[in-house]
Amino acid sequence: MRFAFPIKLDGHAHEILSKGAIAFLLKILGAGLAFLFHMAIARYLGASGSGVYFLSLTIITFVATMTRLGMDNSVTRFVSAYASEHEWVKVKGVVRYALLITLVLALIISVALFYSADWLASTVFDMAELAMPLQLMSLVITPLALMTLYAKALQGLKRVRDAMLMQSVLTPLLACVALYYLAPLYGNTGAVSAYGIGVVITLIFGFCQWQRAKSAWKQIRAAFSAKQLLASSLPLLGAEVLQQVMQALPLILLGVWGSSVDVGLFGVAQRTASLVSLVLIAANIIVAPKLAELYQQKNMLALGRIARHGSLLMTAMAAPALLLFLIVPQWVMSLFGAEFAVGWQLLVIMALGQLINVMTGSVGFLLMMTGNERSYLSANMIAALLCVILACALIPLYGGLGAAVAAAVPLAIVNLLRVRYVWRSMGIMTLPWL
Numbered sequence: 001m002r003f004a005f006p007i008k009l010d011g012h013a014h015e016i017l018s019k020g021a022i023a024f025l026l027k028i029l030g031a032g033l034a035f036l037f038h039m040a041i042a043r044y045l046g047a048s049g050s051g052v053y054f055l056s057l058t059i060i061t062f063v064a065t066m067t068r069l070g071m072d073n074s075v076t077r078f079v080s081a082y083a084s085e086h087e088w089v090k091v092k093g094v095v096r097y098a099l100l101i102t103l104v105l106a107l108i109i110s111v112a113l114f115y116s117a118d119w120l121a122s123t124v125f126d127m128a129e130l131a132m133p134l135q136l137m138s139l140v141i142t143p144l145a146l147m148t149l150y151a152k153a154l155q156g157l158k159r160v161r162d163a164m165l166m167q168s169v170l171t172p173l174l175a176c177v178a179l180y181y182l183a184p185l186y187g188n189t190g191a192v193s194a195y196g197i198g199v200v201i202t203l204i205f206g207f208c209q210w211q212r213a214k215s216a217w218k219q220i221r222a223a224f225s226a227k228q229l230l231a232s233s234l235p236l237l238g239a240e241v242l243q244q245v246m247q248a249l250p251l252i253l254l255g256v257w258g259s260s261v262d263v264g265l266f267g268v269a270q271r272t273a274s275l276v277s278l279v280l281i282a283a284n285i286i287v288a289p290k291l292a293e294l295y296q297q298k299n300m301l302a303l304g305r306i307a308r309h310g311s312l313l314m315t316a317m318a319a320p321a322l323l324l325f326l327i328v329p330q331w332v333m334s335l336f337g338a339e340f341a342v343g344w345q346l347l348v349i350m351a352l353g354q355l356i357n358v359m360t361g362s363v364g365f366l367l368m369m370t371g372n373e374r375s376y377l378s379a380n381m382i383a384a385l386l387c388v389i390l391a392c393a394l395i396p397l398y399g400g401l402g403a404a405v406a407a408a409v410p411l412a413i414v415n416l417l418r419v420r421y422v423w424r425s426m427g428i429m430t431l432p433w434l
Helices: 011-067 071-083 088-124 128-138 141-156 160-186 188-213 226-257 260-296 300-327 329-334 338-359 363-368 373-398 400-426
Strands: none
Touching: 011 088, 011 128, 011 141, 011 160, 011 188, 011 226, 011 260, 011 338, 071 088, 071 141, 071 226, 071 363, 088 128, 088 141, 088 226, 128 188, 141 160, 141 188, 160 188, 226 260, 226 373, 226 400, 260 300, 260 329, 260 338, 260 400, 300 329, 300 338, 329 338, 338 400, 363 373, 363 400, 373 400
């Protein structure tokens, strides 16, 4: 089996690598800050308290995803495609419609969650201490949803630094600072408040950067079809909800059938394992708009080349983190506190799932950015169904271990299905070794 990188880079590859270096460095910084933030939460609150925090965070992240109706990736796709052709009227219209629709939905759902928090905490999760953090987290839904849309719009304009600062760096940085002052005084409420402060300030930053970006065409009247936006986003909504089901359902059901300690161990292991795919997330910031641009230009040869080279490079870059998690998982988990070391098996299982995620490359974005939203949805439906089956079958019997399997196996399956759909619909094989 032979692997080789091209000696000469074409213009598209050169752009991706040059901007990708910036994205990767910022993503490394953001991952380090997020790791520090979660470590501080674990040490301040212990396994039980951090379990309450991770459960409330998972719930509002899932809800915020629903309020965006799948428009975040549609925004990146349309902004990138129309900006490449200098159609600023449509660029402005896409972002305006997305923000308005999301704002209305987020406010409605935030109010509903705020007033149902007590019932959810006592009846569904049998965890009375969850009520107050969940109420506070409900206030974060609207700024979190809007912040994501601004970041995706800036990503579509290829403003890599601003998009990465919003998606990776600013929120954990600001939350770490706020946590230092709030957690010792207010415990879990302080941790939730610290996260909320980080999100709100990041939203303000995103709003200001978008105003700067559109200053050259500020006076242009926005024009875009909301129907066209929703036609692209609604299939993605189903796909994104299913994606969140795969990520959130094991933790949520563990909260229903397990204890807050189980949730704390799982939450720490899941977020630590995600460091394996951090290079993929960083690369997607650059690759996604480039894929949309190349597809708009019908340059399928360049699409395939970028996809294959990206998969190989990202696998090599993810290898050090994976080896660390497989060789000394107990030591890694003990960094969060001695009581977390028992969760080392969870880390190993979920790190292996993340490895498949990285090896398959940017197949999800390749489907979304090329109008194959339904194939993306189909893969997510199959994997989400598998997640539900595994979670319901394994968590009552095996607790955290069952939840880890229910999270890792569907993650691997969904990416392998996406590889198949990319090959079937576009004739592009993203795995270089195949």
